[in-house]
Amino acid sequence: MGETLRRYWIPALMSFEIPDPDGPPSRVKLLGEELVAFRNTEGRIGLIDEFCAHRLASLWFGRNEDCGLRCVYHGWKYDVDGNCVDQMNEPRQFSDKVKLTAYPTVEMGGIIWTYMGPEDKIPPEPNFELTRVPNTHRYMTKVVQECNWLQALEGGIDTSHAPILHRTITKASRAYRLILILSKVQLPIWRWI
Known part of the structure; x- marks a missing residue:
């Protein structure tokens, strides 16, 4: 699924979703694949298949410890590259033959990006302005939209769509800004990316 999108670095999750080394993993569903993301003891980020190769138990319940994610069913442990490092x-020699699907990640601008395409066609890492500015200069939020990505993109960049169809939202937005100005609260600068 999503062969075109797999050729690019795509946002997988926000950095705050897996903030601490050895913290709990986070479920991620991308392009029809069920994955888990975790930050290992050294701070490296893993994005691997959610299900253990042994009995398909969810690694979301796993223990993130000693540079790997350990399945709570029989204790198989996987590193950030999907290698089974302990059974x-x-x-x-048996665990050396077991490997889960794993995708490379890069953390930039408060976002964990992943590349899900062929290894021999990996593009340069994302180079957007939002990845180069300090945290105080950006505002990010995560919204899950169950929709066709192309239609969502078209709606987001269509300059006449929002003021016509969503005019009540924009009026409410203006009223909210006015209340903030009157209460002398500094407004954040929000930008569509």
């Missing part, structure tokens, strides 16, 4: 009661 209780099995010889090491």
